[in-house]
Amino acid sequence: MAAVLSRVLRRGPRVATADGGDLAAAVAPAAVEVGPRWLRLGDGYAATLIVTGYPAEVGAAWLEPLLAWPGRLDLALHIDPVPVPVAAARLRTQRAKLESSRRADNNAGKLADPYVEAAADDAGELAGRLARGEAKLFKVGLYLTVHAASEPELVVACAQVKAAAASTLLDLQPATWRQLQGWTTTLPLGVDNLGMTRTLDTAALAASFPLAGPDLPAPLPGEPARTGGVLYGVNPDSQGVIWWDRWACENHNSVVLARSGAGKSYFVKTEILRSLYQGVHIAVIDPEDEYLRLAGAVGGTVVRLGAAGVKVNPFDLPSGDTRADVLTRRGLFLHTLISVLAATNLPPGERAALDRAILAVYRAAGITADPATHHRRAPLLADLAAALDADADPAARVLAARLAPWVVGSFKDMFDGHSTHRPDGHLVVWSLRHLPDEVRGVGTLVALDHIWRTVDRPQHPTGTSSQARRLVVVDEAWLLMRQDAGAAFLYRMAKASRKRGAGLCVITQDAADMLCTELGEAVIANAATQILLRQADSAIDAVGRAFGLTGGEKRLLLSAERGQGLLLSGAHRTRFESVASPAEHALATTSPGRVLKVDQGLE
Known part of the structure; x- marks a missing residue:
């Protein structure tokens, strides 16, 4: 079996200074073993992958499948804006090449290449947006460092990350023989040591932000912890x-x-x-x-509710409530309840008759707006139906007939007595x-x-x-x-x-x-x-x-x-x-x- 070429970098026992000037010495791993396809960082392993192929179109949060991978993954996106004159010159050159290819095929009597046609149209559209100031070009490098506890686990993890990337038509390649540069590129240092970039326009780059994740956001720095x-x-x-x-x-x-x-x-x-x-x-x-x-x-x-012996009287007033409008509130709810019992929105005449009957049955029970009377036994739905029957208004008698199933008919069991539960x-x-x-x-x-x-x-x-x-x-x-x-x-x-x-x-x-x-x-x-x-x-x-x-x-x-x-x-x-x-x-x-x-x- 061929030996794996690797080199080991070690650091001495240095201690960070009080002012944090040697922070890297305090947090860096004790040893870094560099191999062609992986790094050994202390007790763990890491491998850097480079995004070399991109889809023709991207949607919002197109990096989410990578960020949602259930493992430790460091993703770094390096962005370098391209000056407008340089971008315009490069686009002009690219459009000239594409147009030349189209004309050559046409002169030779060949069928048009659909890929060349699509690329020429896209380049022309992008050049127009660039000339109008609607877009800019950026050199973008996208790198991922996968971490695992052992080398076999690292191989499996890299395969899973490649599969997740393939679901969004991203092509990943390992940073072979450049793993140390790849690892430092994904550290929060702002330095791209690999330089494997792709030119993206503003829309494609904006779709990468925010770097969406599948979990709920944690409190922002400075916010109190949620308890x-x-x-x-x-x-x-x-x-x-x-x-x-x-x-x-x-x-x-x-x-x-x-x-x-x-x-x-x-x-x-x-x-x-x-x-x-x-x-x-x-x-x-x-x-x-x-x-x-x-x-x-x-x-x-x-x-x-509905079981034998279980009664609920909707006319009961809330115990312990001494507010002056308690009786009014109860009357308003009774309007809602009677509308539901009647299975219709009551016309004005029946609503007026219902209001008179509600006030009448409470007065007959000795209950008024005075809180001192609210402890008395409340009237029943049967009392309300009787008050409506006694009203000379024809609308009141119509409403009494609507309530008959709930008073003496098939649905009377729940309301034909005083409340049995509190x-x-x-x-x-x-x-x-x-x-x-x-x-x-x-x-x-x-x-x-x-x-x-x-x-x-x-x-x-x-x-x-x-x-x-x-x-x-x-x-x-x-x-x-x-x-x-x-x-x-x-x-x-x-x-x-x-x-x-x-x-x-x-x-x-x-x-x-x-x-x-x-x-x-x-x-x-x-x-x-x-x-x-x-x-x-x-x-x-x-x-x-x-x-x-x-x-x-x-x-x-x-x-x-x-x-x-x-x-x-x-x-x-x-x-x-x-x-x-x-x-x-x-x-x-x-x-x-x-x-x-x-x-x-x-x-």
Whole structure:
């Protein structure tokens, strides 16, 4: 076996001076062994690769595939501007050569060479932009130094980097016999010791900036370190940790869009568990009893709307709220609720009759604007229907007939008695599983109203202030978005929750119901944190327009595995994969097969 020619450079035991004048002696490796295709730097190995071939066209952030490679990679981009007169002369010479080739082929009766034709057209266009001052030329050298722990690992790493470069039509060649010069070229010294450059114009060079990376940006120098947030997952591209703090954003709302089975509830449950550790109070609207096991594990409260004996009286006034307009606020919500019960926007006559009846039933119960009367038992929906029947206005009787199914008909079970629950605590789950599909929208609205009263009141019974952090999770929000009054209520909650130290998390598998209405788009626009998991083919175009997704991002969402997706927040975009510990997985999984294995202790 032939011996590898190499030379070793060693430095003595020099110590950096106090003023930092000998910094290189303090941080440089103790020895550098130079080989034809690699360097040995201390205990590691490095190899420098030179970009020798470029694609005909480049897009924005075209260096991202290299920067996203999950390993240690030093990338150096050396830029040397070419003076305009020199650039113009070189372009003129190049155009003359190309034109000469075209004429020679034409005179010889040969077919035009498409590569020469394309190069001549590009050179002419570039010369025109250069003459108008719209572009400049630069000599650019692009070099990469790959690091590994051993020589075999270095060979594998270099092959992976070459494959990543080939995906963007970049051709890499090793700096054979010039590895020492290549390594120093990629150090932050600003010196190009290789001189393997390519001429690029302004547009191609500008597309290289910023040097995009797959991870979220770290705090800038001088900014305080971030202390809040929870673990969202890991980045599959870089294996970096995705740690996100919704409370540090301009608002605390989030939206989670995904098709059925993409892992949206799994992801939200892991965030709930991790938020509880930080003292966040959480309320969940649960249409399918997916959060009951979680609530049982952490000592939460569950309210099963629609179950036998469970009653909710929407006329109840919030306890502990002594503001002068409490009765007025309750009356306004009752207008919204009755509109949802009637499944229509009430005409002016019926709205006027409803307002008279609301005030009348509260007066009959001895409740007025005086806070001293608010402890008295509130009226029921049946009392409101009776007051409407007693009104001489025909519009009132029409409205009473609209409410009949909710008072004496098939849907009366939830409202035909006084409230049986006053849920409070660190985690409250409002289960809608026992409600028929026809009344789930109403159940969601009633639960949201109770949650909002908890968020909005100035003092909680536990003694915590109204500014204590609260997270409201609305699963399957399309149930509420189908109705105008319900969508408007959800929009108002999204707008006003930030000032009360609360955040709204909207989850839906039907992106069309969120994106086809102005209120749905407004709810998304008021969510600083946006989570997109796997999308359906029929919805990807609408989702792409709403969130400004690139073609690559849309393809990623169409082929994403369960739990994988994108985290969007303003200018921040990163890919992530939800991860959970075994204990979290046991509480978060909803797959019937996995739940059975968890219950049997097999997972």
